[in-house]
Amino acid sequence: MKSKMILKIIFISITIILLNNANMPAKPFAKEKITSKGDRIDKKEMATKIKNEFLHAWDGYKKYAWGHDELKPISETYKDWYGTSLLMTPVDAFDTMVLMGLKKDANETEKLILDSLSFNKDISVKFFEINIRLVGGLLSSYELTNDKGFLRLAEDLANRLLPVFSTKTGMPYRFVNLKTGEVSGKVSNPAEIGSCLIEFGTLSRLTGKPIYFEKAKKALVALYNRRSKIGLVGSSINVETGKWTDTESHISGGIDSYYEYLLKGWKLFGDKDCKRMWQSSIIAINKYLADSTSTGFWYGQADMNTGRKTSSLFGSLDAFFGAELALSGDLKRAEALQASCFKMWNLAGIEPEEINYDSMKIISPEYVLRPENIESAYYLYHYTHKEKYLQMGKIYFDSIVKYCRTKNGYSGLKSVITKEKDNEMESFFLAETFKYLYLMFAPPKTLNFSSVIFNTEAHPMKRFK
Numbered sequence: 492m493k494s495k496m497i498l499k500i501i502f503i504s505i506t507i508i509l510l511n512n513a514n515m516p517a518k519p520f521a522k523e524k525i526t527s528k529g530d531r532i533d534k535k536e537m538a539t540k541i542k543n544e545f546l547h548a549w550d551g552y553k554k555y556a557w558g559h560d561e562l563k564p565i566s567e568t569y570k571d572w573y574g575t576s577l578l579m580t581p582v583d584a585f586d587t588m589v590l591m592g593l594k595k596d597a598n599e600t601e602k603l604i605l606d607s608l609s610f611n612k613d614i615s616v617k618f619f620e621i622n623i624r625l626v627g628g629l630l631s632s633y634e635l636t637n638d639k640g641f642l643r644l645a646e647d648l649a650n651r652l653l654p655v656f657s658t659k660t661g662m663p664y665r666f667v668n669l670k671t672g673e674v675s676g677k678v679s680n681p682a683e684i685g686s687c688l689i690e691f692g693t694l695s696r697l698t699g700k701p702i703y704f705e706k707a708k709k710a711l712v713a714l715y716n717r718r719s720k721i722g723l724v725g726s727s728i729n730v731e732t733g734k735w736t737d738t739e740s741h742i743s744g745g746i747d748s749y750y751e752y753l754l755k756g757w758k759l760f761g762d763k764d765c766k767r768m769w770q771s772s773i774i775a776i777n778k779y780l781a782d783s784t785s786t787g788f789w790y791g792q793a794d795m796n797t798g799r800k801t802s803s804l805f806g807s808l809d810a811f812f813g814a815e816l817a818l819s820g821d822l823k824r825a826e827a828l829q830a831s832c833f834k835m836w837n838l839a840g841i842e843p844e845e846i847n848y849d850s851m852k853i854i855s856p857e858y859v860l861r862p863e864n865i866e867s868a869y870y871l872y873h874y875t876h877k878e879k880y881l882q883m884g885k886i887y888f889d890s891i892v893k894y895c896r897t898k899n900g901y902s903g904l905k906s907v908i909t910k911e912k913d914n915e916m917e918s919f920f921l922a923e924t925f926k927y928l929y930l931m932f933a934p935p936k937t938l939n940f941s942s943v944i945f946n947t948e949a950h951p952m953k954r955f956k
């Protein structure tokens with residue numbers, strides 16, 4: 492009886508190991524050359540340069556968009572997402588300023604936020620974006636400063652977002668009116684449904700009110716429970732009926748941070764369900780979506796029910812996955828994927844939004860100042876201490892300065908081929924892109940990596956003890 496049991500355990504362990512090793516990259520980051528000379532990087536000098544460029548972007552915001560959501564750097568004006576400002580850029584950028592030690596700017600920004608930010612507005616907002624940028628930004632601002640004003644704002648905002656969870660399934664609607672609580676948007680996607688546990692769970696921990704954690708966790712579990720027999724999720728789902736409306740599976744935009752929050756929900760709160768959900772999901776991802784080709788190691792698209800490959804697209808958003816693999820302990824796949832991401836960045840001297848990795852052709856040519864490729868290089872430098880990731884970070888930074896810098900800030904590109912600018916400076920450029928760049932080169936004492944978990948907008952939350 493006992494030996495039967497032991498045999499069974501051995502059999503299950505071997506099966507898990509085999510599944511986990513499916514589609515392994517052939518050569519993990521083998522002959523990838525980063526710089527021609529292999530020069531050592533002066534970290535102090537890089538950190539100073541990055542800080543100065545952050546200030547250049549922030550000065551443009553101050554001059555032409557102060558008090559508004561975002562800077563339009565070429566027309567030298569501003570943009571408010573909903574016709575009235577929610578201070579997207581200041582809230583998103585504040586913790587980066589604190590980490591960079593920019594005391595004067597941080598003090599001015601803190602005053603702007605605490606004196607003028609209010610959420611009692613008759614506007615219908617996108618739950619996902621408002622949560623990751625504003626609730627996340629306010630919570631990390633509170634944890635870094637201990638100023639209760641930030642926590643009060645985060646709690647007020649989260650209370651106004653709560654009506655989104657009023658479905659039978661527990662999965663949230665996409666939009667909510669901040670004043671009336673009216674909800675809309677029943678066809679959603681895994682990322683928008685499953686990316687609030689870090690923020691809502693942290694809010695519960697800080698306020699002692701369990702409701703936020705419970706709502707976010709219920710949504711995450713409800714989505715996980717609708718995975719296919721082979722363990723994958725699709726691209727869109729009706730949150731009222733729980734029925735999938737698009738069964739294409741991938742790790743890209745629209746699904747990406749659902750997986751990120753399973754892993755980070757485990758790491759941040761020690762949540763056992765998140766651990767189990769991540770561990771079973773990553774087996775399916777590596778079995779059906781991982782793709783080792785002659786051009787590198789990638790993650791593509793497949794049907795969630797059959798596992799049949801549907802396309803070979805990879806883009807700037809997918810580049811976040813190296814960071815997740817590294818955080819989960821799978822450095823082999825993380826390093827191989829980062830080598831592919833580096834190739835993608837270098838196709839046109841700066842990263843395109845999407846490529847076909849079979850042909851290595853650019854499919855969507857824009858670069859909207861996204862952080863993910865840099866985020867993964869930062870994680871890999873943290874875990875491996877390999878100089879090549881610093882060199883990679885320097886190449887990324889130099890190309891952003893070269894192609895995206897404007898007289899009054901930074902602009903995304905309509906095309907990485909023509910380098911034509913798009914006149915947008917997204918708030919995540921200051922929250923994420925600059926933060927990850929800076930942290931890669933800054934002294935380790937700037938932020939204790941292992942004591943925090945970053946939300947998907949790079950706002951660090953203290954790990955739950």
Ligand code: DMJ
Binds near residue numbers: 623808862919
């Ligand atoms: C950010 O708002 C977040 O990282 C989100 O998860 C997806 N992408 C943008 C930046 O590219």
